[in-house]
Amino acid sequence: MKISKDQIAESNQKEQNNHRVQFEFLEDQLSRKNVHVAELIQKLADFQVAIPSWALGAGGTRFGRFSYYGEPSNLTQKIEDVGIIHMLTRTAGAISLHIPWDVPEDYTAVKELARSLDLKFDAVNSNTFQDQKGSRESYKFGSLSNVSQAVREQAIAHNKEVIGIGEKLGSKSLTVWLADGSSFPGQNNFQTALHHTENSLKEIYKSLPIDWKMFIEYKPYEPNFYSTVIQDWGTSFMLANACGEKAYSLVDLGHHLPNTNIEQIVSTLMWKGKLGGFHFNDSKFGDDDLTVGSIKPYALFLIFNELVYGMENNPQNPDLAWMIDASHNIKDPIEDLIQSLEAIQEAYAKALLVDQVALKLAQQENDVTQCQEILQGAYRTDVRSLIQMARVQKGGAIHPLKAYRELAIRKKLIEERGKHTIATGL
Ligand code: LRH
Ligand code: MN
Numbered sequence: 001m002k003i004s005k006d007q008i009a010e011s012n013q014k015e016q017n018n019h020r021v022q023f024e025f026l027e028d029q030l031s032r033k034n035v036h037v038a039e040l041i042q043k044l045a046d047f048q049v050a051i052p053s054w055a056l057g058a059g060g061t062r063f064g065r066f067s068y069y070g071e072p073s074n075l076t077q078k079i080e081d082v083g084i085i086h087m088l089t090r091t092a093g094a095i096s097l098h099i100p101w102d103v104p105e106d107y108t109a110v111k112e113l114a115r116s117l118d119l120k121f122d123a124v125n126s127n128t129f130q131d132q133k134g135s136r137e138s139y140k141f142g143s144l145s146n147v148s149q150a151v152r153e154q155a156i157a158h159n160k161e162v163i164g165i166g167e168k169l170g171s172k173s174l175t176v177w178l179a180d181g182s183s184f185p186g187q188n189n190f191q192t193a194l195h196h197t198e199n200s201l202k203e204i205y206k207s208l209p210i211d212w213k214m215f216i217e218y219k220p221y222e223p224n225f226y227s228t229v230i231q232d233w234g235t236s237f238m239l240a241n242a243c244g245e246k247a248y249s250l251v252d253l254g255h256h257l258p259n260t261n262i263e264q265i266v267s268t269l270m271w272k273g274k275l276g277g278f279h280f281n282d283s284k285f286g287d288d289d290l291t292v293g294s295i296k297p298y299a300l301f302l303i304f305n306e307l308v309y310g311m312e313n314n315p316q317n318p319d320l321a322w323m324i325d326a327s328h329n330i331k332d333p334i335e336d337l338i339q340s341l342e343a344i345q346e347a348y349a350k351a352l353l354v355d356q357v358a359l360k361l362a363q364q365e366n367d368v369t370q371c372q373e374i375l376q377g378a379y380r381t382d383v384r385s386l387i388q389m390a391r392v393q394k395g396g397a398i399h400p401l402k403a404y405r406e407l408a409i410r411k412k413l414i415e416e417r418g419k420h421t422i423a424t425g426l
Pocket of ligand 1: 125219287
């Protein structure tokens with residue numbers, strides 16, 4: 001299933017005039033504030049977010065899973081679905097694979113398909129939180145932290161195998177998230193578990209190709225409910241430093257206890273040059289993996305404000321890996337991902353409108369009210385026509401979701417794949 005440029009052009013035809021009027025109005029407003037509109041649009045157009053291969057089917061919980069029909073049932077169909085999202089939005093230029101959920105059968109074919117859809121392979125993700133059929137050791141009581149050396153070695157070997165798969169695909173980073181932890185006091189010796197984890201990560205780090213990065217993802221709880229070995233940014237930061245300069249912390253927005261100031265964590269990690277990337281999503285309570293910007297859009301804006309500041313002032317921090325990590329329990333996965341991409345672009349565009357010089361000045365004068373006015377002035381700007389212009393300049397749809405529905409893509413996917421295909425993943 002592919003979408004053609006002509007189909008996009010036809011869908012844009014109807015939206016063109018309205019878009020142009022809104023854009024010219026905003027362009028005039030911003031130019032009078034000395035905003036370099038063309039520069040800003042270029043930054044939006046260059047901003048590419050990786051789509052997780054495990055979020056293209058219907059997600060579920062222990063209480064149930066409701067299929068969405070026409071789901072991708074193999075890696076080829078998953079890449080095609082990311083191709084559809086990228087054709088419409090022009091901001092989803094990469095796919096992130098999870099191993100063993102997405103082990104390629106034919107590397108040449110998979111790479112050729114991705115290239116034809118203008119897609120790259122972003123970080124590869126290891127999986128030592130589920131036991132695989134026929135595996136010798138079990139991860140029931142942990143993987144890299146396990147008291148059993150045999151289990152740790154199996155988990156280390158798996159991560160090295162994942163690096164090998166990523167190398168063949170042209171990926172340049174490995175993401176390690178561990179479910180390791182305990183559900184009852186006394187179950188684990190915290191120091192032993194952390195020591196094993198640090199040594200195991202160092203072992204994996206030795207296998208990283210020279211131009212690769214290793215992202216260490218933290219999470220406070222689930223599936224363990226008393227302790228998690230890599231529970232917070234501080235532990236991830238400590239382990240990344242212990243491993244070396246190619247190791248970084250990865251911030252999954254859903255992996256924070258309620259009311260955590262995530263933008264401050266982002267600022268701190270960038271200052272220390274140890275922020276590797278993001279898993280974007282939103283949440284009300286726990287690791288809900290909801291649509292980005294659907295619950296706390298202002299919090300996302302504040303995070304991007306720190307990112308924009310860091311990208312301008314922290315050359316010690318490398319380019320960041322941008323990725324969505326969401327699960328779609330009741331919405332069409334493709335529609336949900338399109339909405340998430342829109343929310344990310346919106347937060348970034350608004351953050352780029354923050355007058356950082358004026359803000360620094362107001363901070364110097366402790367003019368708290370003015371600081372808030374500067375931030376909220378940017379946040380209250382309707383930037384949608386800027387994002388649309390960035391898409392149109394790259395051949396995308398002015399309204400991706402509208403185009404997706406008008407072109408009846410889901411209906412065509414169901415005709416092509418049937419109603420009973422199930423995507424591997426969460
Ligand atoms: C853990 C996590 C991690 C992935 C998994 C699918 O909650 O965020 O990034 O491995 O989801
Ligand atoms: Mn994640």
